[in-house]
Amino acid sequence: MTTTAPVRADETATHREILQQPDSWQRLVASLDDRRAELDAFLQPLLADPELRIVLTGAGTSAFVGDIASVDLRRHLGRRVESIATTDVVADPHGSLGAPGRVLLVSFARSGNSPESVAATRVVDDVAPDTHHLVVTCDPSGSLAREHRGQDRSFVLEMPPETNDTGFAMTSSFSTMLLAVLLAFRPELASGTGALVAAARTIAGLEARIASLAEGTERVVYLGSGALQGLARESALKLLELTAGGVVSFFDTPLGFRHGPKAVAGTHTLVIVYGSADPYTARYDADILRELRGDGAVRVVSVGGDADDERSFPLDDLAGLDDALRSVALVGFAQLLALATSVAHGCTPDNPFPGGTVNRVVQGVTIHDHREGAVRP
Incomplete structure (x- = not known):
């Protein structure tokens, strides 16, 4: 009879990806500096429209990036900024979006391969044809990035490659995408990166x-x-x-x-x-x-x-x-x-569901045509 040795936290990919976050944030700031002129050329004409509606979207952890950032951006941009999960957009586009008007849809995704990621951008394009897309993703080869790269009304903002976490849970992907969207709209916040790095290292020391x-x-x-x-x-x-x-x-x-x-x-x-x-x-x-x-x-x-x-x-x-x-x-x-x-609790953090009942990239979702049988306003 063989027994499996207990997992050590510090030997997991999840642990490594938690501790790598300060370095990833610093790499993000450098990459945003390199692309700032290009990003501003995309965003500034949109932000010049006082009626522009900014919708932050994602599924699960990616949606919570929007929940946090929307509170800050509403206050500091003085405009309509909302967080609406892709799962809500896909399941009930008219109920979740209402009369959308002109939209900048900011999509967050670790891989961009979850079924709702691309589907949400397509649904919003149908409901609000004048939509522009800012895609914030950790996987440049993911479906969402491929869908929008090179499109006239889209801008793909790629995170440092190591933030495409290999562990089950989103860790460095979450924090880096959150920092990215805050800096995209509020570049002056980059001056706080050093404090974030110091705090993260303090937290690591309290492990x-x-x-x-x-x-x-x-x-x-x-x-x-x-x-x-x-x-x-x-x-x-x-x-x-x-x-x-x-x-x-x-x-x-x-x-x-x-x-x-x-x-x-x-x-x-x-x-x-x-x-x-x-x-x-x-x-x-x-x-x-x-x-x-x-x-x-x-x-x-x-x-x-x-x-x-x-x-x-x-x-x-x-x-x-x-x-x-x-x-x-x-x-x-x-x-x-x-x-x-x-x-x-004896779990394997990098894969807490070895039977596959819950997966790193969501599976089993059928995307239906929202135009068929929809109750419209």
């Missing part, structure tokens, strides 16, 4: 402490407001994926958590609150931390907020940055916790 949080944990809740809500959602998914559903995870906002979802909090629940950089929003983070710690039934950890007690991970390197940009580095905390929890 053992982060891993200790996995002990005795059966459920994990991530809470965050504004852009950090999208980060909370991605963090919860990472844990669910890498443990193959063995650890149930949830996400919410600090205010929303009280409205029913707080029922999940119990003795074996870990609650992680992402602290906002906005002083007003941070008051609500402090309130929920105080309340949950007063309840005494759950373990509560603050990440990225003030150092309110020994359970905090304040990450001072990120001081002065907005929450969307901070999310680029903060996600490393969730990635390392998910990896450690996966190993603790």
Whole structure:
């Protein structure tokens, strides 16, 4: 009888791809500098139209890039910026898009080979014929990149090649695409890259402490407001994926958590609150931390907020940055916790579903013709 040796976190591709992120961000900044004139020539005429609608889209983790970035871009561009998942666009184009008008569709994809990736761009072209496409992808040979490369109304922005993660879960692909879209529209944010790199390396140095949080944990809740809500959602998914559903995870906002979802909090629940950089929003983070710690039934950890007690991970390197940009580095905390929890539960992080019930690139989706039998406005 043979037994399989337990997997070590630091021997996985997932671990390598988490730790490579600071170097990938620096390579991204250099490549964007090289293409800035070309990118601006594509974007600036579109942004000159005050009626332009910017829609950020992707599936799963790629959709959460849009959830985070849309909050920041709405505020700083002063225009209509929305995050609508490709899965919603494909399944219900008229309901999800409404009267789209003139659209810049920003598509995020690690490989671009998921069935909805190309389908969503085609559906939006049908519904809004004056659509332009900014494709942000980690695989230049993927279906999405091939579909749009060289097209008059498209611009393909390729990430550093190593960010096409070979592990099951999106790690460096997520953070690098998020940084890319923020820099594409707000190039001045490049000055914060050094702080992101420093914070990511600080988080890597806390790996053992982060891993200790996995002990005795059966459920994990991530809470965050504004852009950090999208980060909370991605963090919860990472844990669910890498443990193959063995650890149930949830996400919410600090205010929303009280409205029913707080029922999940119990003795074996870990609650992680992402602290906002906005002083007003941070008051609500402090309130929920105080309340949950007063309840005494759950373990509560603050990440990225003030150092309110020994359970905090304040990450001072990120001081002065907005929450969307901070999310680029903060996600490393969730990635390392998910990896450690996966190993603790006997999973294989690089392939947590060896039976193929869930796949690195989604399979089994049939794309139907949205023009057949559609209920139109």
